[in-house]
Amino acid sequence: MKELENSVSVGLMDAEGMRRALTRIAHEILEHNDGAQGILLLGIRTRGGPIAQRIAALIKRVEGTDVPVSELDITRYRDDRDQQAGDKPAETTSREPQPKIDVAGKRIVLVDDVFFAGRTVRAAIDAIMDMGRPANIQLAVLVDRGHRELPIRADYVGKNVPTALTERIRVRLVETDGVDEVLLVRKQAG
Numbered sequence: 001m002k003e004l005e006n007s008v009s010v011g012l013m014d015a016e017g018m019r020r021a022l023t024r025i026a027h028e029i030l031e032h033n034d035g036a037q038g039i040l041l042l043g044i045r046t047r048g049g050p051i052a053q054r055i056a057a058l059i060k061r062v063e064g065t066d067v068p069v070s071e072l073d074i075t076r077y078r079d080d081r082d083q084q085a086g087d088k089p090a091e092t093t094s095r096e097p098q099p100k101i102d103v104a105g106k107r108i109v110l111v112d113d114v115f116f117a118g119r120t121v122r123a124a125i126d127a128i129m130d131m132g133r134p135a136n137i138q139l140a141v142l143v144d145r146g147h148r149e150l151p152i153r154a155d156y157v158g159k160n161v162p163t164a165l166t167e168r169i170r171v172r173l174v175e176t177d178g179v180d181e182v183l184l185v186r187k188q189a190g
Contacts, residue, residue: 007188
């Protein structure tokens, strides 16, 4: 991967650290919502989906209740697509429509791997609101690295990792990458 060339990676979480963080998040979600009733976990594609599935499994282990999980594709709602070389603005990009998810009256827990500027979350909120009106929207993230551009905060955080703007957080999951780990990636001088 080009991002990792000329860089140094520092391990922040291994599989066990991720398991502990997600277990804590699952318990906090249950405490905050007085149980699992009415909760819908929405994982932001790509790594938010598997993380949401893991949280649902942990909730089932604690409550004995299945919590519905869906994956949310926010591509058409992003405001930065026209900044990427060769991309057309989102309004003119033809994409498969988002499958209709029943969000009306539900307590949505939006799940993502890394929380940074807040633009991904804003796009996800726009997508959710196009589907209906939930009771509320909460945010669960594995890693919060700061540098907010929008007034959005996470309700549930696995790990806070203050970073420089030149650093990156790389989350790798067994489901998508064959290994569970969180890395801090720093560019090497030279």
